[in-house]
Amino acid sequence: MLKFTKQSDPEIAALVGEELNRQEHNIEMIASESTAPLEVMELSGSVFTNKTLEGYPGRRFQAGSEIADKVERLAWERAKELFGAEHVNIQSYSGSTANYSVFASVLNPGDKILAMRLDQGGHLTHGSPANWVSKIYNHVFYGVDKETERIDYDALDKLAKEEKPKMIIAGASSYPRLIDYERIAKTAEEVGAYFMVDMAHIAGLVAAKVIPSPIPYADFVTSSTTKTFCSARSGMVFCKEKYAKILDKGTFPGSLGSLMFHTMAAKTWSFKYAASQEFHDIMQQVVVNAQKLAEELAGYGFRIVSGGTDNHLLVVDLRGKGITGTVFQDALDAVGITVNKNMIPFDPEKPSVTSGVRIGLTSVTQRGLKEPEIVEIASIMNQVAEAPTDEANLAACKERAEALISKFPLYPAGAFED
Numbered sequence: 001m002l003k004f005t006k007q008s009d010p011e012i013a014a015l016v017g018e019e020l021n022r023q024e025h026n027i028e029m030i031a032s033e034s035t036a037p038l039e040v041m042e043l044s045g046s047v048f049t050n051k052t053l054e055g056y057p058g059r060r061f062q063a064g065s066e067i068a069d070k071v072e073r074l075a076w077e078r079a080k081e082l083f084g085a086e087h088v089n090i091q092s093y094s095g096s097t098a099n100y101s102v103f104a105s106v107l108n109p110g111d112k113i114l115a116m117r118l119d120q121g122g123h124l125t126h127g128s129p130a131n132w133v134s135k136i137y138n139h140v141f142y143g144v145d146k147e148t149e150r151i152d153y154d155a156l157d158k159l160a161k162e163e164k165p166k167m168i169i170a171g172a173s174s175y176p177r178l179i180d181y182e183r184i185a186k187t188a189e190e191v192g193a194y195f196m197v198d199m200a201h202i203a204g205l206v207a208a209k210v211i212p213s214p215i216p217y218a219d220f221v222t223s224s225t226t227k228t229f230c231s232a233r234s235g236m237v238f239c240k241e242k243y244a245k246i247l248d249k250g251t252f253p254g255s256l257g258s259l260m261f262h263t264m265a266a267k268t269w270s271f272k273y274a275a276s277q278e279f280h281d282i283m284q285q286v287v288v289n290a291q292k293l294a295e296e297l298a299g300y301g302f303r304i305v306s307g308g309t310d311n312h313l314l315v316v317d318l319r320g321k322g323i324t325g326t327v328f329q330d331a332l333d334a335v336g337i338t339v340n341k342n343m344i345p346f347d348p349e350k351p352s353v354t355s356g357v358r359i360g361l362t363s364v365t366q367r368g369l370k371e372p373e374i375v376e377i378a379s380i381m382n383q384v385a386e387a388p389t390d391e392a393n394l395a396a397c398k399e400r401a402e403a404l405i406s407k408f409p410l411y412p413a414g415a416f417e418d
């Protein structure tokens with residue numbers, strides 16, 4: 001691995017080696033992560049990184065685009081077929097810029113957006129005061145019902161009718177349940193709002209048809225291509241044909257600069273791979289594993305937000321165990337299990353502390369972990385929670401975690417050898 005970098009800059013080459021080693025020996029359970037297939041790694045590092053292009057196939061601003069044009073057209077065909085979409089734009093650099101492209105396409109400064117609260121599962125780019133979009137647009141927020149911890153669709157509908165937003169956004173970073181797109185689409189239609197779904201987290205599950213797709217219901221569907229889609233660090237946007245021109249214009253020149261053809265090539269490969277039986281089976285197992293982990297942790301007395309999960313992630317309320325999200329995140333990190341602290345709905349703690357953690361099952365499932373291993377992970381997590389600052393306990397848990405994950409290589413043996 002890194003044959004040339006090792007010669008010219010051993011320092012950065014060593015850091016890459018250390019990170020590979022960390023991922024190999026840790027149980028990675030950050031819900032927004034996945035393991036990029038080797039083909040995605042190869043294509044992301046391919047000569048397409050040298051090509052500067054702006055515009056669209058047949059309408060470029062630079063010469064030498066014939067081959068790159070073929071890539072973008074192939075990506076379109078594959079992506080539309082895979083997701084059953086009328087139109088796709090795959091120029092986005094990430095899930096965040098995918099959202100910005102849609103805003104640039106159809107909104108004007110001062111327009112109102114109705115989106116999910118950040119502290120109940122939404123995303124920064126949907127209008128958090130910490131994100132620049134909050135300076136441009138006005139935001140109102142819906143959330144979950146206190147009892148069920150599922151989206152309160154009646155309250156959303158009522159708010160939409162009072163506030164008359166120009167856009168309603170569904171989709172979240174830490175919502176473990178299916179979303180009733182049809183219902184939100186109806187509300188959007190009634191108030192004359194655009195309906196945008198941000199499926200950044202669940203795109204892989206949608207592509208594999210393991211959970212329902214928002215594409216038939218939404219005007220725009222945005223996504224990251226990392227997370228469950230398991231591809232390059234990049235983005236994509238789908239829309240109805242009637243918005244194709246406006247989306248493309250809002251993407252380039254509206255909000256992006258020159259294209260990243262190396263990640264576009266990697267996404268093109270992934271649009272083919274995501275249609276395979278292998279990918280389908282992994283995605284199906286991701287959900288089985290998430291549900292198994294929820295069930296096992298509940299058996300140890302952890303409270304699972306909303307009572308379970310329908311997708312790749314779960315949010316765990318730690319208050320019953322008398323620990324915070326920060327304490328649990330750090331203790332798990334010390335034993336080689338990587339998760340992130342996360343607000344639970346109506347969390348009494350500050351965002352820097354939190355009462356919960358978010359756990360994702362994509363990476364471990366890609367490595368081949370199934371129910372028996374998930375049972376073991378839940379047991380280790382419980383042992384950590386019982387004494388999160390006891391060093392002997394953490395050392396014993398680390399041994400268990402290492403013994404488990406060492407049987408499931410991150411990449412095939414020799415994959416990165418020169």
Ligand SMILES: Cc1ncc(COP(=O)(O)O)c(C=O)c1O
Nearest residue numbers: 032094095096123172173200224
């Ligand atoms: C719902 C949602 N949208 C957008 C994003 C941003 O995606 P990216 O990190 O690819 O910019 C995230 C990232 O976690 C997300 O959870």
